[in-house]
Every structure is written in structure tokens, then in C-alpha cells.
Amino acid sequence: MWTWIHKFGSPPHFYRIAALLTPWFGWIAAILIATGLVWGLVFAPADYQQGDGFRILYVHAPSAWMSLFTYVVMALAAGIGLVWRIKVAHAVAASCAPIGVAFTASALVTGAVWGQKMWGTWWEWDPRLTSELILLFLYFGYMALRSAYDDPQRADRASAVLALVGVVNVPIIHYSVVWWNSLHQVASVAKIGRPSIAPEMLVPLILMFFGFNILFGAVLLTRVRGEVLLRERSADWIRALVAKS
């Protein structure tokens, strides 16, 4: 198993494997998201209380979930890179940040649109929204710290420490609606027991969740390949690759 991990962690092998996997991830994500969107936006029944307005859930909830998931992946990769000195791990962490920004921004924007419809306000300083905003700032801080260092190894390591420190925010965001009286609704899917959402609405949501996850995989693999190319630009294996093509 260690040989497998070391193989995966070696840039030329990773580059090759990622190139093979990306189209699969991409197409599966496209199908899942297309199906989920059409089903959720058109075919799912309207909500009893909110009418058709609730359908933004199909983009909002997966975005919010992915914003947290991306941070965890980033922190994990950063931690692995820091402890075991695996170059590809650092490349993964670096690639996650912009994706995380995109998901967080998407969650905040779709949330604002929904909030305007449901609560009559674009923004509220309640725990969940505030901690999600903090997540956005953490991503920005991570990217800013990275770019402040000229030396890539120091940039990798310093930002890894920052990513790990910021992980504290993730459970705070997730449990903010439980711990405090929040305007935001409590979890209806990711809880113990039966989900408190109708199955006809649930299935497209699940499709979107999986679709977003796999989309994340596809985008991440592509970005990491780009990172690897950038970091290893003077390495022999890249020259051989270019010579072959």
C-alpha cells in the first residue's frame, strides 16, 4: 500500500493517472448534474410553504456542502504534504483553494437570493452565514499567504499550517445552526434518522450532491495537473512528455 501511495504521490505517475481519470469524472458529473437540475427545477413538486422558490436549494445546498468539503480536502492534503513531504499533496492543497472560493461564493450568493425570497433580506449576521463568510476570508487568506512567499517550499509549508489552523471553522459552520438560534434552517438531510424532506424532492438533491462531488474531483484533477506542470516545469519527465507529443 505504501508503494501505491508513493506512486500516486510521485508527480509523473499522478499526472498520467489524473489524465486517465478526468474525462470519466467529468462526464459522470455532467450527467448527474444535468439530470438533477432538470428533475429538481422542473419535475419535483413545489414546496408546501415556499412554492417554487425553494428550488434554488438544488444549487445552494450542494455548493455549501462542497465549500466545507473542499476546505477539509485542502487541509488534509496540506497536512499530508507537511508531515510526509509529498509534493503532489501540496499541489492538491494549492489547487483546492480557488475551487473552494467558487463553491463558497456560490453558496453565499444563492443563499442571499433565497434569503431575499424567504426572509425578506439579502443578508443577516447570523451564525451560519457569518461563519460561511469567514470561510471565504480563510480561503482568501490562504491564497494571499501563498502568493506572499517567493520560495514555493516555504509557501507550501506556511499555507499548510494556516489551512490546518482554519479547520476549526468547519465544524463551527456545520453545527452553527444547532448550537445557536439561527435564522438558517436546521439540517434536513445529513442527520441521524429519516431525512425530513419528501423523497420526490430528495432524490434530485442527492443527484446534485454526487454530481457536485464528482465535478469537484474532475476540476481538482485538472487543476492539480496544471500545478504539477508548473512546479516540475524543468524536470526531465516533462521534457520527455513534450518530446513525445
Added chain:
Amino acid sequence: MLKVENLHLWRGERHVLRGVGFRLEPGELLHVAGANGAGKTTLLRTVAGLVQPEQGEVYWRNKLAHSLDSGYAEQLAYVAHDAALKSDLTAYENLVFMVGLRHAVADSAIGLTLAKLGVAHCANLPARALSAGQRRRVALARLLLSEAVLWILDEPLTNLDAAGGTLVLGLLDEHLAAGGLALVATHGELAIRSDRARRLELT
């Protein structure tokens, strides 16, 4: 006693240390030579434990030097290019702090060492009032007071006049004779007794 194996280090794209290795036993000095930018300072800092290499290991008394329980840091003293003195503290206060972090030190010992290095009159002057040569001598006083077994010196003769240079070489001789080890980087030559010194040329 000190064994360095196959150190590789990159600074960005530059492969600064390319498989550097050596052994050093008590009473031996390794003169690290090379042009500016060859990696002398980087090598010294890596051996001291300030910089992590991408590959390679440093062994002290047959244990990994940079593991937490090796007691390596306590047995070495590093004098860098700058003297590591706080400008607002006097030479005496600087030494009390820097040496006091390692072990208890008597006032008299500090006074004697400063005198040995010819800067006794600087003891109560703030470090910013000292010349570069005087600061270097105070840094060397720290070296002596640290009672370290391994001396890691980066360009120790900088800013010193001829008398100062002779003093440093004399101190090195004494240290080696007492069974100490020394790792010295200079871009010029080092006039040390050749049966105790080896040379490592970095390119």
C-alpha cells in the same frame, strides 16, 4: 560523531545542495569552501537544523540529529553572518539572555570571556553603539560561553582585523584540541593546522 548523508535541497528551481555528505569526529574541522551562492550558508543552516532538506539525514552520535530527544541543539552553537544581538540591549544583557537560555552562567564568566575577546569595555554599551568588529567579537563570546561541542561558523573572520582573525583561529585551535568539532564556511582560505582540517568544496 557528526555524520551528514546525501543532503539534497532545492530553493525553488535551484538544486542548491546536491548529495552533500561528510563525517566529522572530535578534534576535526571541516572547512566548507565555495564561491558566493554555492550553498555554504544553506549547508550550515541545514546541519544546524534551521532548514529542512528535501532528502538526506544528519546524524549526531549515531542518532538522528533532528529528532526531539537527541539533545543535538544543546550541543551546537551557530554563529551566523549577523551577530544576533538586540540593538537595544547591552552586550552583557545580550549574553546573559542568549547563554542563559541554555544553561546557568556566572557574571564573572561573562566578564572574563568578553575580556578574552578584547571587548570588555563594551559590556555595558548597547549593541547598536558597537562597531561591526566589536559585534562579531561579542558573538564569539557567546560561542565560547555556550560550551558547545560542535561549532558551526559562517564567515567568522568577517569584519575582524588581523588581530581578530588570529584570535579566532587561536580559539578554533583550542576548541579542536579540547575535542570539539567545527564546521566553518568561508569563501577564502582558512589558515588552520592542516592535520586537523578537511575541506569540502561546494560548487
Added chain:
Amino acid sequence: MTVRTGVLAAVALLVRRDLRLAFRRPSQLCNPLVFFLVVTTLFPLSLSPLASQLRDIAPGVLWVAALLSSLLALEGLLKSDAEDGTLEQMVLSGQPVVAMVAAKTLAHWFVGGLPLVVISPLAGLSLGVPPAAMWVTVEGLLMGTLTLSFLGSVGAALTVGVRRSSVLLSLLVLPLAMPLLIFGARATDLAIAGEGAAAPLYLLGALLALSATLAPFAAAAAVRIGID
């Protein structure tokens, strides 16, 4: 064979040194304090000086001013030592870097944060905070400024190798400090309204306990990376 200095003795030595250094430059000592007072006067100047309105914004103003003045002072935590090479000597002394960083943070707070806490009643009075709410404010700021120092030590350590890092430092520390702001202002708010402020104060205490125990480890790791 000389006696090796223990960790506590080393911490005491470092705190004494830092305090001595701070007091050798008395003018620089006052800067964060003056900044705090100036910021608290800016708000009544720019907004309405009506007592009732001031009282509403007082908690927020006090806490934001404390936060900003702490951030201003934070860059100096490690910069000077990193620049003259004494930071690496401390790492090489064999003493645990965690203890060294915690010691520096404490000394830094003593010189920067504590005076702020002491002068906060004055600032609070000028903003119309009733004397009855002052104790809660002081308690909150005491815990808050200390927490900020610890959080800030992580940011300072992460940016120690970066030139002109003050803005980056603020960018890194502010998101971590937001919960502090929320609870601290809330505590003063409740006290002004005459209600019990125990809940936010306990939360501030929890944040302090968390940061005081965890931040030095993160900061120590960052220092090692920074002197690379």
C-alpha cells in the same frame, strides 16, 4: 558541567528580556494605546454624538478599536527578532519553541493588550457606557485581548518571512478573530441593557482557553517554517 536551564526559567528569562526591550522604547509603547483612544473618538466624531446613539454603538466601537490596535502591534511580535537573527538562536537554544513563542506572546500582551484593558473604562465612559456595565466590558476585553494576542501570534509567525506583512497579517487574523468580536460586543451589549452577560463571557473564556493552548503550537510550527 553546567546546569541546563529549565523551560520555566527560560520562559521567565525571555519575558524579562522582552519587557526590558519594550520599556527601552517608551514612545513606541504608547502607540497602540493612543491608537485605541483615537479610534474610539473617531466614531462619535463621524456619527452623531447623541448619548443614546453612542451607547448603542459603544460595544462594537470598543471592540473594533481594541481589535485594530492589537493588529497594529502584532507585527512587532516576531519581526525584530527575525530580522536580527535572535529568533533562530532561540530556536537553536534547545528550549521548546512552543514555550518561547508563548512567552513572547504573553510579554507582548502585557505591554500592548493589558494597558488597553486598563484604559478601556475611560474610553467606555466617553462613549456613554454606564458604569454598571464597565466591569463586564473590562472582563471581556481582558480575555479578548489575550485571545487576540495568541491568535495573532500564529499570524505573525506565518508572515515572519514576508516583507511588509502588516496587511497580510490582518487578513489572516481577522477571520479567526470574528467570533471574539461577536461574543465580546454581545457581552457589553447585554450588560448595558442590564441583563446577565454570563453566557458570552463564558464563551470568551472558552475561546481564550482554546487559543492559549493551541495557538502556540501552530505558531511554533510556523516559526520553524519561517526561519527556513
